[in-house]
Amino acid sequence: xxxxxxxxxxxxxxxxxxxxxxxxxxxxxxxxxxxxxxxxxxxxxxxxxxxxxxxxxxxxxxxxxxxxxxxxxxxxxxxxxxxxxxxxxxxxxxxxxxxxxxxxxxxxxxxxxxxxxxxxxxxxxxxxxxxxxxxxxxxxxxxxxxxxxxxxxxxxxxxxxxxxxxxxxxxxxxxxxxxxxxxxxxxxxxxxxxxxxxxxxxxxxxxx
Amino acid sequence: xxxxxxxxxxxxxxxxxxxxxxxxxxxxxxxxxxxxxxxxxxxxxxxxxxxxxxxxxxxxxxxxxxxxxxxxxxxxxxxxxxxxxxxxxxxxxxxxxxxxxxxxxxxxxxxxxxxxxxxxxxxxxxxxxxxxxxxxxxxxxxxxxxxxxxxxxxxxxxxxxxxxxxxxxxxxxxxxxxxxxxxxxxxxxxxxxxxxxxxxxxxxxxxx
DNA sequence: TTCCTTACGCTACGACCCGTAGCGTAACTG
DNA sequence: CAGTTACGCTACGGGTCGTAGCGTAAGGAA
Numbered sequence: 001x002x003x004x005x006x007x008x009x010x011x012x013x014x015x016x017x018x019x020x021x022x023x024x025x026x027x028x029x030x031x032x033x034x035x036x037x038x039x040x041x042x043x044x045x046x047x048x049x050x051x052x053x054x055x056x057x058x059x060x061x062x063x064x065x066x067x068x069x070x071x072x073x074x075x076x077x078x079x080x081x082x083x084x085x086x087x088x089x090x091x092x093x094x095x096x097x098x099x100x101x102x103x104x105x106x107x108x109x110x111x112x113x114x115x116x117x118x119x120x121x122x123x124x125x126x127x128x129x130x131x132x133x134x135x136x137x138x139x140x141x142x143x144x145x146x147x148x149x150x151x152x153x154x155x156x157x158x159x160x161x162x163x164x165x166x167x168x169x170x171x172x173x174x175x176x177x178x179x180x181x182x183x184x185x186x187x188x189x190x191x192x193x194x195x196x197x198x199x200x201x202x203x204x205x206x207x208x
Numbered sequence: 209x210x211x212x213x214x215x216x217x218x219x220x221x222x223x224x225x226x227x228x229x230x231x232x233x234x235x236x237x238x239x240x241x242x243x244x245x246x247x248x249x250x251x252x253x254x255x256x257x258x259x260x261x262x263x264x265x266x267x268x269x270x271x272x273x274x275x276x277x278x279x280x281x282x283x284x285x286x287x288x289x290x291x292x293x294x295x296x297x298x299x300x301x302x303x304x305x306x307x308x309x310x311x312x313x314x315x316x317x318x319x320x321x322x323x324x325x326x327x328x329x330x331x332x333x334x335x336x337x338x339x340x341x342x343x344x345x346x347x348x349x350x351x352x353x354x355x356x357x358x359x360x361x362x363x364x365x366x367x368x369x370x371x372x373x374x375x376x377x378x379x380x381x382x383x384x385x386x387x388x389x390x391x392x393x394x395x396x397x398x399x400x401x402x403x404x405x406x407x408x409x410x411x412x413x414x415x416x
Numbered sequence: 417t418t419c420c421t422t423a424c425g426c427t428a429c430g431a432c433c434c435g436t437a438g439c440g441t442a443a444c445t446g
Numbered sequence: 447c448a449g450t451t452a453c454g455c456t457a458c459g460g461g462t463c464g465t466a467g468c469g470t471a472a473g474g475a476a
Contacts, residue, residue, distance in 0.1 A: 012422025013472040035326040114318035118243040169386040177381030201409030220451025221443040
């Protein structure tokens with residue numbers, strides 16, 4: 001979570017896992033109250049009832065701390081089988097949108113992505129802690145659609161992977177852009193319009 | 209640009225427009241060298257050969273300054289008629305992607321969007337300075353496609369507006385997400401795959 | 417238990433940036 | 447000319463950063 005994690009039987013006093021939980025919780029609370037830019041390490045430490053030095057012993061800085069604090073929110077994402085590809089897409093869109101409604105996610109997500117443009121290790125951390133958690137849903141949804149006969153099984157494995165990446169960027173990108181850039185709500189109506197656009201395409205959606 | 213702009217014949221020494229240009233140029237340079245998080249007002253002032261107080265006389269802070277500094281990059285966006293809707297979409301995707309290749313845009317865009325989640329006035333500034341510049345292209349592209357007969361003219365004006373907004377979020381969102389979150393290049397191949405997905409839909413693109 | 421090792425809380429610190437006030441000077445208007 | 451506004455410069459209090467140093471707490475090993 002915080003550092004290299006050699007769970008080998010180490011000697012000495014172990015790190016308090018209660019402190020870990022308290023710090024991440026305090027980080028989310030601080031994000032809600034202050035937002036990304038005004039969040040400070042001192043404030044988080046105070047809220048968590050922990051010394052500031054303890055934070056720096058576990059996280060390199062604000063970026064890494066916030067990524068870990070927000071990552072757990074993405075564990076909530078699920079993809080129950082709603083019976084059809086369209087229903088599954090719409091469901092995941094609304095679920096992701098609900099996540100972006102949370103102020104701690106809104107203010108933190110774009111900020112850490114912005115930082116990651118100049119920090120490779122941060123980008124990898126975001127990928128494994130957040131992005132991969134979302135991409136699972138795309139792969140799962142495709143499998144189901146293929147099993148239902150709604151999508152073909154693809155021959156070329158690398159082409160299939162590229163396609164999954166494409167669809168992931170389209171879905172996640174559209175929801176994020178709608179929510180944070182256009183600052184308009186992702187309601188059922190929008191999700192339904194987006195779904196039919198994704199499934200039928202521009203001309204097809206207009207006809208149907 | 210910087211403030212309320214009552215171009216009424218004002219008395220006193222006028223603001224140096226040369227300083228404006230130097231400041232915005234210095235801001236972009238500082239973004240390239242330092243990135244968003246390490247950019248400081250003092251640094252920009254020094255680069256521009258201007259007193260720090262001059263910056264604060266024109267911009268409320270780092271957020272507003274960077275938005276204005278980056279906004280001009282979006283003036284480059286154009287939509288030459290490439291003969292078909294598909295070609296126009298692919299063209300605008302590649303053009304937007306090229307813009308996001310510039311380090312000053314990469315590091316600044318997501319950062320100011322993140323800040324805008326807690327600052328309404330900043331959000332409005334981004335909308336008028338950046339977002340609207342992009343949305344023009346969508347409207348223009350749709351007009352052309354309708355003139356070509358590739359898309360229907362829509363009866364309901366509000367539904368048409370919602371549809372344009374949807375398409376805008378899908379295109380811009382996908383490119384941004386691919387570039388900054390997935391951190392993969394938007395090359396001709398990806399743009400072509402995205403275009404056929406957008407036009408034909410999931411099933412259609414797979415068949416074709 | 418006693419030693420060894422590591423984590424913790426606390427304090428203090430230099431470095432840096434923020435945003436503003438105050439001043440004298442420069443530039444333009446009527 | 448006088449009046450008005452912008453500019454450069456300096457200085458300041460307030461805040462955050464990230465680290466060092468210390469004594470203490472909590473585990474494992476002999």
